[in-house]
Amino acid sequence: xxxxxxxxxxxxxxxxxxxxxxxxxxxxxxxxxxxxxxxxxxxxxxxxxxxxxxxxxxxxxxxxxxxxxxxxxxxxxxxxxxxxxxxxxxxxxxxxxxxxxxxxxxxxxxxxxxxxxxxxxxxxxxxxxxxxxxxxxxxxxxxxxxxxxxxxxxxxxxxxxxxxxxxxxxxxxxxxxxxxxxxxxxxxxxxxxxxxxxxxxxxxxxxxxxxxxxxxxxxxxxxxxxxxxxxxxxxxxxxxxxxxxxxxxxxxxxxxxxxxxxxxxxxxxxxxxxxxxxxxxxxxxxxxxxxxxxxxxxxxxx
Amino acid sequence: xxxxxxxxxxxxxxxxxxxxxxxxxxxxxxxxxxxxxxxxxxxxxxxxxxxxxxxxxxxxxxxxxxxxxxxxxxxxxxxxxxxxxxxxxxxxxxxxxxxxxxxxxxxxxxxxxxxxxxxxxxxxxxxxxxxxxxxxxxxxxxxxxxxxxxxxxxxxxxxxxxxxxxxxxxxxxxxxxxxxxxxxxx
Numbered sequence: 001x002x003x004x005x006x007x008x009x010x011x012x013x014x015x016x017x018x019x020x021x022x023x024x025x026x027x028x029x030x031x032x033x034x035x036x037x038x039x040x041x042x043x044x045x046x047x048x049x050x051x052x053x054x055x056x057x058x059x060x061x062x063x064x065x066x067x068x069x070x071x072x073x074x075x076x077x078x079x080x081x082x083x084x085x086x087x088x089x090x091x092x093x094x095x096x097x098x099x100x101x102x103x104x105x106x107x108x109x110x111x112x113x114x115x116x117x118x119x120x121x122x123x124x125x126x127x128x129x130x131x132x133x134x135x136x137x138x139x140x141x142x143x144x145x146x147x148x149x150x151x152x153x154x155x156x157x158x159x160x161x162x163x164x165x166x167x168x169x170x171x172x173x174x175x176x177x178x179x180x181x182x183x184x185x186x187x188x189x190x191x192x193x194x195x196x197x198x199x200x201x202x203x204x205x206x207x208x209x210x211x212x213x214x215x216x217x218x219x220x221x222x223x224x225x226x227x228x229x230x231x232x233x234x235x236x237x238x239x240x241x242x243x244x245x246x247x248x249x250x251x252x253x254x255x256x257x258x259x260x261x262x263x264x265x266x267x268x269x270x271x272x273x274x275x276x277x278x279x280x281x282x283x284x285x286x287x288x289x290x291x292x293x294x295x296x297x298x299x300x301x302x
Numbered sequence: 303x304x305x306x307x308x309x310x311x312x313x314x315x316x317x318x319x320x321x322x323x324x325x326x327x328x329x330x331x332x333x334x335x336x337x338x339x340x341x342x343x344x345x346x347x348x349x350x351x352x353x354x355x356x357x358x359x360x361x362x363x364x365x366x367x368x369x370x371x372x373x374x375x376x377x378x379x380x381x382x383x384x385x386x387x388x389x390x391x392x393x394x395x396x397x398x399x400x401x402x403x404x405x406x407x408x409x410x411x412x413x414x415x416x417x418x419x420x421x422x423x424x425x426x427x428x429x430x431x432x433x434x435x436x437x438x439x440x441x442x443x444x445x446x447x448x449x450x451x452x453x454x455x456x457x458x459x460x461x462x463x464x465x466x467x468x469x470x471x472x473x474x475x476x477x478x479x480x481x482x483x484x485x486x487x488x
Contacts, residue, residue, distance in 0.1 A: 078422070082429025089341050090436035092334065092444075132428070236439070 004226075008149040012156055016052040019160050023048035055159035060111040060119055060151075063158050063266065067109075067258040069099035069121040080127065083139050084120055090234045091143050096120045105254040106130065106247060109266040110142040111155045118146045125254065129247050137241025138268060140231030147230070150223055154266045162262035221290040228295055232302055242299040245269070249292040265289075324451075324460040331448040335469050338441030342472060345433045346381070346394065352430060353378045353401070356423050360404060363414035367407055374400035387470040394434075401427065438472050445469045 027044020055062070074081040081098055088095045096110065099121035106126040112118030120142050122135075130138065145151050232238040248269050259271035270289040357371050377400045381393035405424065408414050415421075449468045452461040460466075 078425050078429070082425070082433070086429065086433040086436045089345075089433055090439050092338075092440050136432075234436075 004148045008153050011153050015156050015160065019052060020045055020048040051160060051163050055156050056113060059155035059159040063111045063155055063263055064099055064119060064121060066263065067101050067121065069101045072098055072100050079132065083136050087136065087139050087143050087234050091147050093147060096146060100124060101258060103256050103258055105256045105271065106251050107256065107271055108138050108142055108268045110145045110151050111266060112151050114149065115146050118151060130244055133237065133240040134244035136235045137231065137244045140234040141227050141241055141268060143234060144227040144230035158263045158266055224290055224295065225298060228299055232299060238299045238302040242296045245292050245296050321460055324457045325464060328451060328461060328466050331444060331451060332466065334444040335448055338437065338444050341437040342434065342441055345430055345437050349430045350378055350382055352423065352427055356427065359420050359423060360408055360414060363411045364407055370403055370407060374404055387472055391473050442471050445471055
């Protein structure tokens with residue numbers, strides 16, 4: 001357990017370092033293209049540092065806001081609060097804040113930077129479909145992520161990747177619309193800038209699969225098996241989580257509007273965004289979870 | 303300085319470092335055990351607070367169960383007076399058993415089961431029962447670690463020098479684990 005915590009802290013450092021280097025490189029190239037000297041590099045590194053700080057200190061709030069999660073009181077959700085409190089006693093950590101996400105698909109995630117600053121969020125669908133034992137299994141899994149500091153890596157990845165996705169989309173769109181305008185109007189003065197934006201867009205397009213790979217490396221599938229096992233150690237009842245996973249698997253066709261590729265790895269199970277389809281092709285690229293049947297099998301063997 | 307003196311100095315320094323590490327580990331575990339115990343205490347107190355409320359609510363509907371109410375109230379009083387860990391565990395078992403009976407009795411009164419106040423109390427009780435179980439689980443885990451460290455060589459030497467003692471396990475019946483009767487009425 002202590003090795004995992006140390007490994008996760010190391011990963012966090014590498015991720016932040018990598019983001020600074022990556023953005024710095026992009027800034028450097030930009031600076032060369034615009035012939036503005038070191039300003040591109042300095043600006044990009046500054047941006048990367050600000051991004052890293054933000055994702056470390058406010059990552060949990062950003063992730064929670066992006067899923068439209070709402071904090072709930074013990075009076076509103078007595079059962080959920082009782083379970084979270086009980087299992088955090090078992091895990092020996094402070095009680096995390098409790099959130100509910102307005103989604104029909106049953107799913108859950110944990111976020112934060114350490115056990116003292118952590119949150120657990122579950123969807124309305126989860127609360128509706130799970131009985132107490134199953135809910136305990138799910139919360140046990142999430143608290144295992146909290147104890148191991150998986151939430152730190154996961155949250156940093158979510159916010160950094162989210163920022164990169166946002167920036168790349170911005171460039172792709174401005175190239176797309178700018179390109180149309182340029183061609184129609186015959187305005188040639190913007191040609192240089194357009195080419196640069198096009199180049200950045202292309203680079204980021206190539207980067208996207210690499211980013212997906214990075215996520216997979218940072219948040220390996222092994223983590224999910226481990227959290228399943230540790231969660232079962234907390235509840236001392238593996239069939240609870242197994243049964244919950246079975247229900248989640250059965251409901252995997254329900255789409256989740258609030259999930260995206262940047263946060264996919266945080267969820268209890270890979271969320272799907274496409275109606276009727278288990279997992280879309282684009283999601284496969286960012287596939288971060290082991291197959292649910294395999295997880296159930298391992299839980300049943302415990 | 304002769305070589306043997308150097309060797310002696312190095313050995314002494316290494317032993318000191320090892321001793322300090324073991325001592326710190328012992329202190330950390332002792333604090334975790336104490337913390338675990340206070341967690342159990344908090345939850346047990348919460349349960350004591352719930353009992354009079356619950357008895358009163360059930361009493362309003364199930365008037366013929368006087369003996370049971372008295373039994374639960376008595377068990378509560380005895381548990382609150384208990385001091386040593388084994389006594390406390392014993393007394394808490396009585397409380398747990400009484401409460402289970404009380405909830406089983408409640409099953410026979412449909413009006414009571416529809417009472418919102420009773421349902422809220424039942425959720426609180428179920429939650430508290432499982433928190434007691436989890437707190438006990440945490441406490442016993444930490445006691446086991448501490449006792450293992452105190453019992454094994456060479457950490458037992460450090461433990462002896464600084465007077466670390468084995469702690470007692472808190473053994474109560476597992477109340478709300480797995481699909482329980484308390485949890486799924488009807």
